[in-house]
Amino acid sequence: MKFDVVIIGGGLAGLTCGIRLQKNGVKCAVISAGQSALHFSSGSFDLLNKLPDGSDVDCPVEAAGKLDALHPYKKIGELLGFYADEAKSQLIGCGVDVVGEAGANTYRITPMGTLRPTWLTMSDFxxxxxxxxxxxxxxxxxxxxxxxxxxxxxxxxxxxxxxxxxxxxxxxxxxxxxxxxxxxxxxxxxxxxxxxxxxxxxxxxxxxxxxxxxxxxxxxxxxxxxxxxxxxxxxxxxxxxxxxxxPTMPPSVPGIRTQLVLRRAFERMGGVFMLGDSVAKADLKNGEIAAIYTENHGDYGIKAHCYVLATGSYFSKGLVARPDSVVEPVFGCDVDYEKKRADWYDSSFFARQGYMRFGVVTDDCFRAVKNGKALANLYAAGSVLCGFDALQQGCGAGVSMLSALYVADKIMKG
Ligand SMILES: Cc1cc2nc3c(=O)[nH]c(=O)nc-3n(C[C@H](O)[C@H](O)[C@H](O)COP(=O)(O)OP(=O)(O)OC[C@H]3O[C@@H](n4cnc5c(N)ncnc54)[C@H](O)[C@@H]3O)c2cc1C
Missing domain, CATH: 3.40.50 (Rossmann fold)
Known part of the structure; x- marks a missing residue:
């Protein structure tokens, strides 16, 4: 099996990337092990609600300039506003009806009835x-x-x-x-x-x-x-x-619908979605991925010009915490994490938790790094990335969609 691009992970990041590529005539396959974070979604897409120092954000596009250098938004730089608008239009174009603007957060209701800032809210809410x-x-x-x-x-x-x-x-x-x-x-x-x-x-x-x-x-x-x-x-x-x-407590009806709608849009455009298969390992030759191997296809390698790692965070097993390390299990990419386990978490439940910022290291173009060197044809997008805290900063969906679109454009230009 040969594709232009194979995307590993069919959550918000993988599908966003696949839809942009496929819409532009790039032949893609998405391989996805199972449920994604969308199945547990609040029905809103956050872009940026708080800065790392805890101060509130009213205008995400302006405030993004104040983020740490490692934050994925810093790699997107001045194009952040452009990609935020592209993400919104792509969602609407696929049939996910959302309202909101990247220039001003609005409020959404939580399952407890409280109000929380957000970027895009599904028209259900x-x-x-x-x-x-x-x-x-x-x-x-x-x-x-x-x-x-x-x-x-x-x-x-x-x-x-x-x-x-x-x-x-x-x-x-x-x-x-x-x-x-x-x-x-x-x-x-x-x-x-x-x-x-x-x-x-x-x-x-x-x-x-x-x-x-x-x-x-x-x-x-x-x-x-x-x-x-x-x-x-x-x-x-x-x-x-x-x-x-x-919104109810999970599972989320609007989230499940969004997953289905995005998958249908991707398939309508000619993309191949392999659900229930898991990428287990890869062949690496001369600093490039030569083929990947899945649980279902065994020794039969799947080949592509480029690969996108969109396997999510701990929740989806895109990152795995071991007693003394945090690893990316498919390619063994470098993961940025605190070496002392005591620094991974704060015993105060509501405090910022160190492990939330851990993730795969990339170069400025989101090419994944292994043993200190960027792999030429492996990009990473979404919550597998390092340098942000989706919970404290309220930027989970924004990082997933914007990094995915950015990677798709890099692949097309490259
Ligand atoms: C429970 C939960 C709820 C959230 N709710 C919100 C919200 O309401 N709003 C918001 O803005 N953000 C929310 N977030 C943040 C969230 O991370 C992003 O919004 C986003 O949906 C993450 O998308 P993703 O594609 O990067 O990862 P995921 O959604 O985690 O998708 C990764 C996919 O990769 C697959 N996968 C993993 N390993 C392999 C493998 N080896 N081979 C093949 N497939 C593999 C998984 O099965 C999964 O389908 C939430 C996060 C969690 C964990």
Whole structure:
């Protein structure tokens, strides 16, 4: 099997890179072991919410200049704003409907009902210009009876602290009651699946509508539209007033849909997506990757002109922590990590954790470094990279998408 580019990892970074390449006529394969961080997504894409010193960021594009030299955004440099706009248009072009601008963070709701800054918010959710937008509103918070991953009391407390008046109700249907027979079945994607037949959704919406006369806005868990946006559009038209969806605890329905939509877009453009296969090793010749080998294909090597490492962080096993080291398991690339294990973490749970910044070392073009030398045809993109803390800085999706687009352009120019 021979491709122009093989991308290892089919999460947000791998698919973003693959779609840009494939759209420009570069023949790509994405090999992906399994689920990605998108399956657990909040429904928002962060670009930059905080600087390393903890100060808040209002304008990510301006604030990026103040980041440390190792941060992936520093390699993208002045093109950051350009790639942020490209990332947004690519998402929308593929069918992931998002709102937001790289020049000004807005707020999104968390599963606890609090507001958090972000860059792009999926159209499922409401993006708030500031923390006062709820003041004076009458909110009906509706849960599906027995669904524990949507905490109505926390959400009501949080909204009331911002000046809203809240009422909580629970609704049920025979289809959702069936899920309750086994508590482990009562998860967001299973509820979304149960609500897929239009007759079931219509019955639920009629129940909600009959109880929502008092409210200005109906607040619901994000359990609509597992594979496309049609159930959301239908829900909004039936309820006939403002609907505010709140992300649930994972798994995430909008995140799973985004993964599916991006994968479909990539395949529509002619890309090959190999799901459930894992790249195990590679042949290295004269400072270049000559072939890679996967679990499913055994000794049959897969060849390409270029390779992109987009295997994610610890969560997806793109980085593996051993007792005394952190390694990148496929190519054995150099990983930037603190040599003293005690410096990996802070025993205070909410403090900045050192291990979050560990990752694969690259040169200025995001070519992965092994034994101190950049490999000529292996690029790295996304959360496998070193030099940033997605949690503390709120820049996870931004790093994944922007580094992936940057790498795609480097490959095309090269
Ligand atoms: C649980 C969680 C939730 C997050 N939520 C948000 C959010 O709401 N907003 C936000 O801005 N950021 C969020 N982030 C940050 C997140 O890292 C990025 O947003 C982004 O989705 C990461 O994408 P990625 O493609 O770099 O990595 P991943 O999404 O981790 O994808 C890596 C992929 O590579 C595959 N893979 C790994 N090793 C191999 C191998 N050897 N062979 C083949 N395939 C392999 C994995 O199976 C996986 O599919 C979250 C992170 C986590 C861990």
């Amino acid at each position: 409401t993006a708030f210009p500031d923390g006062n937008s709820l003041s004076g509103k009458k909110l009906l918070i509706v849960n599906i009876a027995g669904f524990l991953d949507f905490n109505t009391k926390f959400i009501a407390d949080s909204f009331e602290s911002r000046g809203a008046e809240c009422r909580i109700v629970a609704v049920s249907l025979p289809e959702t009651e069936r899920l309750r027979l086994s508590p482990t079945e009562m998860r967001a994607p299973n509820i979304a699946r149960a609500l897929e037949p239009e007759t079931v959704l219509a019955a639920l919406l009629s129940e909600i509508k009959s109880r929502s006369e008092w409210a200005d806005c109906v607040v619901l868990p994000a359990v609509f539209g597992l594979s496309d946006l049609a159930p959301l559009d239908y829900m909004r038209s039936v309820i006939g007033k403002k609907v505010c969806l709140v």
